[in-house]
Amino acid sequence: MKSTPKTDHHTRHAGSMPALHGLSTRAIHAGEDRLRYADSITTPIVQTSTYAFKDSREIDAYTHHGKERFEYGRYGNPTELVASRRLAALEGAEDCVVFASGMSAVTTTILALVRSGDHIVITDDAYKKTLEFCSAYLQRFGVTCTIVPFGDYAVLDRAVRKNTRFIFSESPTNPYLNIFDLEKLQAIAKKHRVLTLIDSTFATPYNQRPLELGVDLVLQSGTKYLAGHNDILAGAVLGRKALVEEIRALHKAMGGVIDPHCCYLLLRGLKTFVLRVRQQNETAMRVAEYLEGHPLIQRVYYPGLKSHPHYEIARRQMSGFGGVVTFDIKGGLAAAKRFLDHLKLCYIAPSLGGVETLITHPATVTYYRDTRKERYALGITDTLIRLAVGVEDPEDIMADLDQALRRASRRRRGPYR
Ligand SMILES: *Cc1c(COP(=O)(O)O)cnc(C)c1O
Numbered sequence: 001m002k003s004t005p006k007t008d009h010h011t012r013h014a015g016s017m018p019a020l021h022g023l024s025t026r027a028i029h030a031g032e033d034r035l036r037y038a039d040s041i042t043t044p045i046v047q048t049s050t051y052a053f054k055d056s057r058e059i060d061a062y063t064h065h066g067k068e069r070f071e072y073g074r075y076g077n078p079t080e081l082v083a084s085r086r087l088a089a090l091e092g093a094e095d096c097v098v099f100a101s102g103m104s105a106v107t108t109t110i111l112a113l114v115r116s117g118d119h120i121v122i123t124d125d126a127y128k129k130t131l132e133f134c135s136a137y138l139q140r141f142g143v144t145c146t147i148v149p150f151g152d153y154a155v156l157d158r159a160v161r162k163n164t165r166f167i168f169s170e171s172p173t174n175p176y177l178n179i180f181d182l183e184k185l186q187a188i189a190k191k192h193r194v195l196t197l198i199d200s201t202f203a204t205p206y207n208q209r210p211l212e213l214g215v216d217l218v219l220q221s222g223t224k225y226l227a228g229h230n231d232i233l234a235g236a237v238l239g240r241k242a243l244v245e246e247i248r249a250l251h252k253a254m255g256g257v258i259d260p261h262c263c264y265l266l267l268r269g270l271k272t273f274v275l276r277v278r279q280q281n282e283t284a285m286r287v288a289e290y291l292e293g294h295p296l297i298q299r300v301y302y303p304g305l306k307s308h309p310h311y312e313i314a315r316r317q318m319s320g321f322g323g324v325v326t327f328d329i330k331g332g333l334a335a336a337k338r339f340l341d342h343l344k345l346c347y348i349a350p351s352l353g354g355v356e357t358l359i360t361h362p363a364t365v366t367y368y369r370d371t372r373k374e375r376y377a378l379g380i381t382d383t384l385i386r387l388a389v390g391v392e393d394p395e396d397i398m399a400d401l402d403q404a405l406r407r408a409s410r411r412r413r414g415p416y417r
Pocket residue numbers: 101102103104127170174199201202221222223224233234235
């Protein structure tokens with residue numbers, strides 16, 4: 001075998017890639033060493049749970065002299081290391097930790113930052129499981145949480161207390177694609193000297209880079225656009241090194257480590273990340289415009305449309321509007337169900353960001369436990385549909401939506417048909 005490459009392939013900030021490469025180049029190459037095992041072009045999957053030391057001298061070099069190498073699977077693996085570097089390069093972050101899921105990233109990050117007696121602020125439009133974790137579970141550890149209405153910056157400002165550790169929000173949010181004004185968020189956070197956390201899953205680093213706007217930590221569900229093929233779960237937290245190190249330390253105990261093979265699929269998905277998201281932005285914009293003019297549609301929510309309440313904020317802080325389009329169809333619950341039942345191309349499934357177009361009906365999927373009154377209080381109507389476009393031909397997606405809408409609008413099959 002050839003001698004091992006001189007670059008230390010264990011350092012987190014491997015400098016084999018100039019930082020100034022474009023996003024597409026970084027999505028393909030960042031984080032990888034030029035020379036790899038067996039001259040492989042792809043990063044090999046090292047499917048092992050533990051790593052052997054050659055001898056006692058190597059143990060000593062590792063434990064006392066800072067030799068960088070792998071030790072045990074929960075503390076990291078080669079594909080995880082490359083993925084963390086690559087995601088950091090895409091998001092413009094100093095450091096990154098990759099997790100087994102987006103929720104593992106969210107919960108580990110929050111737990112790493114808070115102490116008993118702390119207070120946190122979260123916007124009411126956050127991912128349901130994140131809200132649940134913050135409002136229900138954290139209480140058990142003496143951490144209080146104020147949920148503020150999304151977009152009300154005065155209320156947000158007043159909600160911050162002396163013991164507030166951070167403000168957490170998403171942007172864009174689910175399902176209405178509300179956009180948080182990150183400049184306003186930073187002004188409030190700076191005034192009170194609290195940390196800011198943004199779940200940027202719906203945007204991806206192609207459409208928005210919150211760290212460049214001063215946000216302290218970005219969270220990603222890599223399950224969505226980053227992996228992009230509806231085949232794995234993954235998550236990440238990104239930010240400056242000192243903060244991310246605290247999270248990494250807890251991650252090693254919490255154990256939400258991403259499996260080496262799964263992480264390979266994340267790396268593979270990332271290679272086409274820019275191509276996919278560019279296409280999804282374009283398709284979503286076309287579909288949103290099409291639906292806005294459709295006679296069977298009540299209302300469309302897409303931040304790239306002038307009719308969206310946060311269109312101006314989105315234009316300022318985003319470079320694309322994402323692949324999710326939400327809309328209310330005409331009719332009632334029965335019409336919404338008929339619409340779903342007539343889809344032939346789009347799958348009825350939660351999640352977003354993959355190559356397959358997925359549609360979800362929040363009233364009967366995400367909020368099925370809530371009463372109609374509770375749902376309506378949250379703005380989740382019976383006829384609300386969330387469409388997450390894939391990378392199929394836009395014409396085919398629109399044709400499928402159109403035929404399902406037309407069929408749903410005919411109440412029932414008449415006796416003569
Ligand atoms: C999906 C999602 C999560 C959770 O990620 P998982 O990978 O499913 O654990 C968190 N936040 C947002 C905005 C999401 O869309």
